[in-house]
Amino acid sequence: MSYLAHQDDVHSAALAPEIKMRIAGLTKKYGATTALHPVDLEVRSGELLTLLGPSGSGKTTLLQLICGLTAPNGGQLFIDGINKTLAPTHQRDIGVVFQNYALFPQMTVQENVAFPLQMRRTSRAESDKRIKHALEIVGLANYGHRFPGELSGGQQQRVALARCLVYQPSLILMDESLSALDRQLRENMQVEIKRIHRETGATIIFVTHDQEEALALSDRVCLMNAGRIEQIGTPLEIYERPQSAFVANFIGISNIVSGQVTASGQLASADGLMPLPDGFTPAQNNSSATMVIRPEYIELADHGGYLHGDVVETIYVGSETRLLIKLASGTLITARQSAGQKSRQLGERVFLRWQTSHARLLAG
Numbered sequence: 001m002s003y004l005a006h007q008d009d010v011h012s013a014a015l016a017p018e019i020k021m022r023i024a025g026l027t028k029k030y031g032a033t034t035a036l037h038p039v040d041l042e043v044r045s046g047e048l049l050t051l052l053g054p055s056g057s058g059k060t061t062l063l064q065l066i067c068g069l070t071a072p073n074g075g076q077l078f079i080d081g082i083n084k085t086l087a088p089t090h091q092r093d094i095g096v097v098f099q100n101y102a103l104f105p106q107m108t109v110q111e112n113v114a115f116p117l118q119m120r121r122t123s124r125a126e127s128d129k130r131i132k133h134a135l136e137i138v139g140l141a142n143y144g145h146r147f148p149g150e151l152s153g154g155q156q157q158r159v160a161l162a163r164c165l166v167y168q169p170s171l172i173l174m175d176e177s178l179s180a181l182d183r184q185l186r187e188n189m190q191v192e193i194k195r196i197h198r199e200t201g202a203t204i205i206f207v208t209h210d211q212e213e214a215l216a217l218s219d220r221v222c223l224m225n226a227g228r229i230e231q232i233g234t235p236l237e238i239y240e241r242p243q244s245a246f247v248a249n250f251i252g253i254s255n256i257v258s259g260q261v262t263a264s265g266q267l268a269s270a271d272g273l274m275p276l277p278d279g280f281t282p283a284q285n286n287s288s289a290t291m292v293i294r295p296e297y298i299e300l301a302d303h304g305g306y307l308h309g310d311v312v313e314t315i316y317v318g319s320e321t322r323l324l325i326k327l328a329s330g331t332l333i334t335a336r337q338s339a340g341q342k343s344r345q346l347g348e349r350v351f352l353r354w355q356t357s358h359a360r361l362l363a364g
């Protein structure tokens with residue numbers, strides 16, 4: 001390859017990351033219910049993407065369409081650039097880990113992990129090598145002889161993951177696969193999945209309804225709502241720049257105040273005038289709008305501020321105290337009081353302000 005050709009390759013690779021999976025207008029109906037409205041989505045090679053959304057938003061439906069467990073009513077699906085819309089599951093090079101890990105109880109861990117290789121008629125020597133490696137990756141190298149009933153929930157979960165990793169799929173789908181675990185185990189498994197993702201370079205699509213889990217794990221989060229994609233972005237983009245009130249509400253705690261944009265460049269709410277956030281575009285003048293401010297950006301003062309209200313609840317959560325502040329209109333605002341800050345009492349009147357760079361303005 002000439003030096004110039006090589007330069008071109010590098011250039012085009014930088015412009016367009018390799019796309020592992022592309023979905024165009026994929027849709028699914030169950031009778032009169034539209035579980036998935038036409039959806040477009042690109043997942044990059046080696047990416048860990050989470051599908052996040054409330055119950056019934058279409059996460060499992062989308063996952064089932066990707067792995068071929070159900071057929072779409074329209075649209076197309078490409079894996080590595082090849083149309084796989086109607087291909088059977090085994091022709092998609094996909095590994096799936098479901099919430100109920102469905103291990104065979106009468107088989108040992110070793111036999112469970114060997115199962116997909118037997119189905120693929122892999123040689124004995126190659127199988128042994130791969131099983132050993134898969135069990136090492138999930139930290140169960142010494143558990144091969146045990147039966148699933150002799151393992152903890154988290155260990156069973158890791159066997160299910162090893163059984164998926166053993167045939168080295170380049171695309172792994174995981175549906176709520178940590179939700180049955182307790183908090184400590186779940187956090188350990190999140191660290192494990194991040195490590196496995198790094199070590200194997202596999203593309204992972206991970207379904208969860210837990211927003212903290214999505215933010216902790218993902219390269220990008222795809223937030224779903226009522227069968228549609230509401231927003232796709234890095235955890236930081238989703239958290240800091242929600243594009244709708246739904247996203248702001250679903251990801252962490254958000255304070256939302258509605259009002260009208262005034263000609264003088266403020267948002268007039270029932271509780272006071274607030275300066276518009278940085279980057280505001282005048283086209284939204286005189287329209288209804290919603291201001292979104294995260295609790296950590298609310299500054300409390302004894303006077304002044306844009307809004308004021310009374311402390312109606314203090315909630316101690318270990319690392320901080322959350323204050324619920326009720327405005328005259330009844331709107332509740334959540335603020336944080338970290339260690340070292342002036343402590344506020346129930347019933348106390350407080351005045352609220354924030355840096356305009358920390359607020360977001362949404363239409364409507």
Ligand SMILES: Nc1ncnc2c1ncn2[C@@H]1O[C@H](COP(=O)(O)OP(=O)(O)OP(=O)(O)O)[C@@H](O)[C@H]1O
Binds near residue numbers: 033
């Ligand atoms: N087999 C089915 N028959 C009829 N309706 C279905 C079927 N499967 C899913 N649905 C409906 O499609 C919608 C999306 O369901 P889906 O299972 O994809 O949601 P989800 O986001 O995975 O929710 P959860 O977080 O509860 O698992 C829901 O309204 C659901 O009732």
Ligand SMILES: [Mg+2]
Binds near residue numbers: 060061
């Ligand atoms: Mg589901």
